[in-house]
Amino acid sequence: MSTPVEGSGPVNLDAGALRSRLAKYQSPAALKLYRVYEQNRQRLSKDDGAIAVKVPDSTATVPQPRGKPRLLLMGQRSVVFHKLPPSETLFLESTARIQKDSLNSFMEFQVWDFPGQIDIFDNPNFAFDMDAIFGEIGALIWVIDAQDDYLEAVRRLNTTILHLQRSYPHINIEVFIHKVDGLSDDYRLDIQRDITIRIQDELSDQGIENAPVNFHLTSIYNHSIFEAFSKVIQKLIPRLGQLEAMLTNLCRTCRFEKAYLFDVNTKIYIATDSTGPEDMASYEICSDFVDVIIDFTEVYGSWPRSREWRARLEGAPWHQPLEQQVACEWAESGMVLADARRPIMLREVDRFLALVAIMKEGSYEKMPQINMNVDVVVKGLTEFFEITKQKEVTGAGVGTGAVQAAQGGTVGPVGVQGE
Amino acid sequence: MEDHQQPPLSNPTIHRGRSDLDHESLSKLFGKLLNELTLTMSDFDAAMGASPAVPSGPDVLGLAAPHALKKVKKQKVLLMGKSGSGKSSMRSIIFSNYLARDTRRLGPTIDVDLSHVKFLGNLTLNLWDCGGQEAFMNNYLSQQRAHVFSNVGVLIYVFDIESREVERDLATYINIISALVQYSREAKVFVLIHKMDLIQPVTREDVFEKRAVLVKRKTAEAVAIMRKQQQHQQSQSPQSPSNPVLDIDLQLFATSIWDQSLYKAWASIIHDLVPNLSVIETQLASLGMAIDADEILLFERTSFLVVSKWTSREGERNPYGDRFERMSNILKSWKHTCSKYTGTPRNAEQFSEFEYKMGTTFSMFATKFTTNTYILVCMPPGEARFNAAKLNVAAARPWFKFLDGPVTVAHSAMSSHQQQHIPVGTPTSAVNSSNGNGGPSDSGTTVPEYFMANKDTVL
Numbered sequence: 001m002s003t004p005v006e007g008s009g010p011v012n013l014d015a016g017a018l019r020s021r022l023a024k025y026q027s028p029a030a031l032k033l034y035r036v037y038e039q040n041r042q043r044l045s046k047d048d049g050a051i052a053v054k055v056p057d058s059t060a061t062v063p064q065p066r067g068k069p070r071l072l073l074m075g076q077r078s079v080v081f082h083k084l085p086p087s088e089t090l091f092l093e094s095t096a097r098i099q100k101d102s103l104n105s106f107m108e109f110q111v112w113d114f115p116g117q118i119d120i121f122d123n124p125n126f127a128f129d130m131d132a133i134f135g136e137i138g139a140l141i142w143v144i145d146a147q148d149d150y151l152e153a154v155r156r157l158n159t160t161i162l163h164l165q166r167s168y169p170h171i172n173i174e175v176f177i178h179k180v181d182g183l184s185d186d187y188r189l190d191i192q193r194d195i196t197i198r199i200q201d202e203l204s205d206q207g208i209e210n211a212p213v214n215f216h217l218t219s220i221y222n223h224s225i226f227e228a229f230s231k232v233i234q235k236l237i238p239r240l241g242q243l244e245a246m247l248t249n250l251c252r253t254c255r256f257e258k259a260y261l262f263d264v265n266t267k268i269y270i271a272t273d274s275t276g277p278e279d280m281a282s283y284e285i286c287s288d289f290v291d292v293i294i295d296f297t298e299v300y301g302s303w304p305r306s307r308e309w310r311a312r313l314e315g316a317p318w319h320q321p322l323e324q325q326v327a328c329e330w331a332e333s334g335m336v337l338a339d340a341r342r343p344i345m346l347r348e349v350d351r352f353l354a355l356v357a358i359m360k361e362g363s364y365e366k367m368p369q370i371n372m373n374v375d376v377v378v379k380g381l382t383e384f385f386e387i388t389k390q391k392e393v394t395g396a397g398v399g400t401g402a403v404q405a406a407q408g409g410t411v412g413p414v415g416v417q418g419e
Numbered sequence: 420m421e422d423h424q425q426p427p428l429s430n431p432t433i434h435r436g437r438s439d440l441d442h443e444s445l446s447k448l449f450g451k452l453l454n455e456l457t458l459t460m461s462d463f464d465a466a467m468g469a470s471p472a473v474p475s476g477p478d479v480l481g482l483a484a485p486h487a488l489k490k491v492k493k494q495k496v497l498l499m500g501k502s503g504s505g506k507s508s509m510r511s512i513i514f515s516n517y518l519a520r521d522t523r524r525l526g527p528t529i530d531v532d533l534s535h536v537k538f539l540g541n542l543t544l545n546l547w548d549c550g551g552q553e554a555f556m557n558n559y560l561s562q563q564r565a566h567v568f569s570n571v572g573v574l575i576y577v578f579d580i581e582s583r584e585v586e587r588d589l590a591t592y593i594n595i596i597s598a599l600v601q602y603s604r605e606a607k608v609f610v611l612i613h614k615m616d617l618i619q620p621v622t623r624e625d626v627f628e629k630r631a632v633l634v635k636r637k638t639a640e641a642v643a644i645m646r647k648q649q650q651h652q653q654s655q656s657p658q659s660p661s662n663p664v665l666d667i668d669l670q671l672f673a674t675s676i677w678d679q680s681l682y683k684a685w686a687s688i689i690h691d692l693v694p695n696l697s698v699i700e701t702q703l704a705s706l707g708m709a710i711d712a713d714e715i716l717l718f719e720r721t722s723f724l725v726v727s728k729w730t731s732r733e734g735e736r737n738p739y740g741d742r743f744e745r746m747s748n749i750l751k752s753w754k755h756t757c758s759k760y761t762g763t764p765r766n767a768e769q770f771s772e773f774e775y776k777m778g779t780t781f782s783m784f785a786t787k788f789t790t791n792t793y794i795l796v797c798m799p800p801g802e803a804r805f806n807a808a809k810l811n812v813a814a815a816r817p818w819f820k821f822l823d824g825p826v827t828v829a830h831s832a833m834s835s836h837q838q839q840h841i842p843v844g845t846p847t848s849a850v851n852s853s854n855g856n857g858g859p860s861d862s863g864t865t866v867p868e869y870f871m872a873n874k875d876t877v878l
Contacts, residue, residue: 329779334773
């Protein structure tokens with residue numbers, strides 16, 4: 001099943017560290033847009049118009065309350081960022097106005113959800129400010145319904161791409177060919193080919209070559225939508241190569257088959273090792289593992305224990321605070337598959353990130369050593385994200401020299417093209 | 420309980436439980452814990468007091484209730500309801516590991532689909548999945564009436580909440596109930612109001628309540644009529660033995676195959692059918708107290724229905740009242756994920772161990788317990804506590820061996836019992852040898868883990 005726990009229902013209870021829900025605010029879109037626009041104005045004037053999109057700009061001195069990298073989502077409202085089982089999405093009303101979800105995630109992403117029916121480039125009732133909308137975004141996700149007549153959607157996408165290419169050529173355009181479940185494999189590829197050709201023909205007619213347009217086949221009934229989002233977000237992560245190198249190194253030393261760094265709230269993986277080929281099955285089981293952990297945490301970890309309980313555990317024979325009785329302050333988990341005894345392990349890096357790895361068969365007995373290696377990598381990851389979040393160079397206690405370079409914040413235009 | 424009476428640990432690395440160097444001190448600690456547990460166990464056995472005449476501590480499993488443990492209990496379970504209400508779907512999800520969406524493939528059931536479901540070692544469910552088309556229903560009520568409705572242990576009647584012919588559904592239901600009362604007076608009745616996922620979540624409770632009241636009223640009316648008939652018959656022939664006052668044990672559940680509500684309903688259906696339930700419960704409780712757990716759940720292997728559970732006082736404060744069926748659901752879908760990954764059949768065993776430590780909040784592990792069960796233990800945080808609990812749970816396995824099958828050779832159990840001198844060993848060896856492993860002489864060679872663990876302390 002796509003969401004491993006079907007119908008665990010929309011959960012609105014706060015469930016501790018693992019499940020800090022995404023903060024969500026909705027207010028009249030126009031007002032917000034105006035504010036964003038004003039802030040952008042101020043910054044752009046100081047910034048000499050250089051638009052560094054991906055990370056909060058470190059060179060700017062003005063405080064930027066709206067400095068989050070942004071994903072723009074146009075088309076169907078996403079199920080990815082809300083932990084909803086597919087069956088529940090029936091009850092979602094279609095997007096009627098611009099919705100902004102601030103993603104309470106490791107990198108502070110914003111997802112703007114645009115109503116499908118509004119044509120932002122040609123709307124007589126409301127003139128959208130292009131700078132406000134596109135000025136800061138890292139990627140535009142365009143959702144096309146594969147089970148519908150998509151010619152109109154493709155036409156509008158073409159218009160959008162042409163507009164963007166003129167003013168904001170750095171923006172990645174990610175086309176999600178959605179709802180492909182129920183279509184045969186051949187038919188899916190036919191659709192993808194058809195859409196690709198339609199878009200590229202139009203672009204080359206207009207003299208635009210090599211536009212950063214990527215295509216993904218997605219469905220909410222399996223993990224493809226998460227996989228696609230993962231790829232989109234990975235392109236926006238500064239120094240992704242460093243992260244991958246760290247994971248690859250871990251895989252080699254601990255003889256892991258595959259390791260993923262997950263954003264727990266969204267189950268998007270922001271990095272994986274580069275040893276093996278992309279493997280959907282491994283991603284699925286790891287992502288479901290995260291889900292199981294989230295569910296366990298909610299049921300047993302989200303309510304406060306009594307004082308007597310704690311007193312008893314720290315009392316008589318132990319005489320130690322609980323903090324010293326545990327080995328790891330964050331969540332850690334391991335499980336063993338019955339066939340071939342292949343273990344899978346999980347370790348939380350911080351509130352938002354978890355490291356999940358599939359291990360080689362029979363290595364469960366070596367958990368102590370593996371845990372020590374994981375400890376080191378987790379420390380490295382923590383430092384990595386500390387650095388990429390920092391605004392000023394402090395130069396203190398930095399792990400690897402290569403990572404240090406990441407703090408410049410002047411990450412060039414998104415260099416990733418095609419697939 | 421007693422197990423944390425040992426002195427505090429001086430070496431903090433022990434608590435990490437990760438260094439090989441500390442193996443010795445660790446095993447000492449565990450040995451100690453096991454020793455304590457041993458005491459607890461014999462205390463518990465004595466407390467059970469089932470057969471005080473036996474000198475070396477009463478043997479709950481082999482001797483106290485040999486008859487109860489001996490035979491495989493068979494239960495006839497009728498699954499009825501209108502055609503298309505989802506009977507076969509829920510059966511396939513619970514017992515055949517179907518995914519909810521896979522049930523779309525199922526066609527209508529023709530006549531009666533009879534299946535024998537082995538649940539634990541000593542309970543077999545004869546599941547009569549009765550096709551719900553009108554022609555079949557009439558047939559059950561007329562020609563096959565005695566055949567279908569006699570010796571029924573449980574009737575599960577499924578209503579489709581979306582049905583437009585409520586009155587007619589209820590009329591059929593009443594007919595079924597009266598046939599059931601006629602042939603199997605003692606049967607329990609479970610009414611499932613199904614497909615609740617089609618109702619908007621906010622109104623679900625209301626809709627269910629209304630329907631539940633309606634069904635209850637109709638049942639009560641029918642019972643009243645049948646009582647009157649009964650009295651009438653008795654007054655006509657006063658010499659016939661007077662029947663006890665007629666009543667129906669009725670329970671209602673709102674269910675949907677898309678969430679855990681299905682597990683809740685089926686767990687309560689199963690709950691009353693499981694033999695030796697009180698033994699399981701007491702043993703689970705003493706295990707829980709011995710290892711200082713917060714909660715223990717015992718699952719059946721294939722269906723992952725909760726067979727029994729125990730919760731500590733602190734654990735009772737857990738605000739999630741639906742956590743048991745939720746755990747069933749979570750673990751079962753996890754099993755699906757594993758099966759997809761490994762490519763092994765869904766019914767096969769998928770994971771042997773699962774542990775999770777959530778910092779200073781809690782730790783838990785789920786592991787294969789006996790052949791037919793999985794156990795989930797939720798513990799307070801702490802590495803040493805966690806590792807000791809894992810060992811102790813493994814050591815407690817022999818207590819629950821009786822879940823795996825009927826005790827067939829009670830006699831050999833007694834003889835092997837005399838050979839054993841370790842007091843805790845008695846239940847173990849009794850069950851072990853009587854399990855068909857080749858009689859008493861075998862108990863020496865197939866040393867259960869419990870003794871292995873115990874040896875450390877003895878040496």
